[in-house]
Amino acid sequence: MGFLLLLGPLVTIHEFGHYLVGRFFGVKADAFSIGFGKELAGFTDQRGTRWKLSALPLGGYVQFKGDMNAASMPDSSVRGSASEEPFDGSFHKAELWKRALIVFAGPATNIIVAIAIFAAFAMAIGKPVIAPVVGGFSEQSVARDAGLEIGDRITALNGKPVGDFYEVVDEILPFPGRELVMSVERDGDMVTIPITAQSVIRTDQFGNEGRVGQIGVMPNSGEFVQLGPLDSVSYAASECWKITTMMVSGLGQIISGDRSVKELGGPIKIAKYSGEQLSLGLLPFIGFVALISINLAFINLLPIPGLDGGHLAFYAAEAVRRKPVGARGQDMAFRVGMALVLGLMVFVTANDILSLPVFGS
Structure with missing residues (x-):
């Protein structure tokens, strides 16, 4: 259905x-x-x-x-x-x-x-906003092992400025094993920390597996900011562009051998995922x-x-x-x-x- x-x-x-x-x-x-x-x-x-x-x-x-x-x-x-x-x-x-x-x-x-x-x-609903501040660590955290501390504000990854925690996720999640140079603000000082993202197999509630990058950092709570019509369209266009660049990166990783061709999906997998999303409700679908x-x-x-x-x-x-x-x-x-x-x-x-x-x- x-x-x-x-x-x-x-x-x-x-x-x-x-x-x-x-x-x-x-x-x-x-x-x-x-x-x-x-x-x-x-x-x-x-x-x-x-x-x-x-x-x-x-x-x-x-x-x-x-x-x-x-x-x-x-x-x-x-x-x-x-x-x-x-x-x-x-x-x-x-x-x-x-x-x-x-x-x-x-x-x-x-x-x-x-x-x-x-x-x-x-x-x-609004645009989700979470400050790029370290609120905690997972049980296994390469970020904590590398020297990151609670309260650090992440300002850049590999020289690319970040202003939101979602931007941090976008630079890490699609790239398991990626080497990163993280710039953080700590007590008014700038600190540079090299980190290599873990390659983790993540399983969702339906049993679907996917290989992602992870550094083991948890944010503080965020908020939803209401947007007007023009700002909403601008935000939506940027989200579409972000998803497209992730698709290009994923295809490049498959071609280069960094990802398995088994991650490619066709009509049967789309049918499976669409049914799963529909079971979660109208908005996820x-x-x-x-x-x-x-x-x-x-x-x-x-x-x-x-x-x-x-x-x-x-x-x-x-x-x-x-x-x-x-x-x-x-x-x-x-x-x-x-x-x-x-x-x-x-x-x-x-x-x-x-x-x-x-x-x-």
């Missing part, structure tokens, strides 16, 4: 972003599908767009006029003709900047949804929706042919070359890109299955 409430609306919103901007620029849509594969139900509107629900609910697509398939590969009849023939409602005959905006609209819509959720939380919405935007903006980021990469090349990439080059890139996407889907799904308790993981 949580999975359907999560992925269905997010995919629909993503594709609706493409559709609305396409409509704004006069591009005709042949099909709007939630899911892939065989059509289960649908109808055709007065503009000729086929709205349908398809068998495989792992995504969706808008097929504009001139698209050969759901990946928006151009039909052979429109290849290379964007600057040679008048615009007739075909996506591939629209001006380059319009095509780029139509493609970017999908991920942008997901980002807007996440910002709206975080901004609504900030206005309704909505927060999880925002997180997945950012994740969906991030993945789609990767420069892989077949994804939105791949199309944008082609348009960037077209802007530099002043002509589209050749048909053969596009075909090869799309084939390789789709093979990568399908291969990744198979891999993360296998990861998800092997992580189920029945397999002893």
Whole structure:
């Protein structure tokens, strides 16, 4: 249930972003599908767009006029003709900047949804604020062993200023084993303390495990500060950016081998987590929706042919070359890109299955 409430609306919103901007620029849509594969139900509107629900609910697509398939590969009849023939409602005959905006609209819509959720939380509940002051230590604390004392105010980590305890957490939690130089204020003096974050396997109430960085410091109590509409949007945008940078860091750690590829998750794991968050209540679930919405935007903006980021990469090349990439080059890139996407889907799904308790993981 949580999975359907999560992925269905997010995919629909993503594709609706493409559709609305396409409509704004006069591009005709042949099909709007939630899911892939065989059509289960649908109808055709007065503009000729086929709205349908398809068998495989792992995504969706808008097929504009001139698209050969759901990946928006151009039909052979429109290849290379964007600057040679008048615009007739075909996506591939629209001006380059319009095509780029139509493609970017999908991920942008997901980002807007996440910002709206975080901004609504900030206005309704407030922004959590905790001073970066050491209030205590855990039983095993590398910070205490390194010389940190209760009452110390953390001012910087590796030369990067911090003004809130959450900023300290953001610099430590995603980076197990990271070497840190902590600057603290103690009785009016500045003290520099080198620390190496512990690598700790943390287990949540549902039994999900994750490897995190930890130094064993506890803060004093904090407060919630009410924000107005503009400040809430600014705060929400900064939270989205923070989450995105964590995703980039996590992906970099997997590529470099600092994290296991087993930490990658797919649709089964998303379904599991969404159900767990829904069981905790509406607010935790909505927060999880925002997180997945950012994740969906991030993945789609990767420069892989077949994804939105791949199309944008082609348009960037077209802007530099002043002509589209050749048909053969596009075909090869799309084939390789789709093979990568399908291969990744198979891999993360296998990861998800092997992580189920029945397999002893």
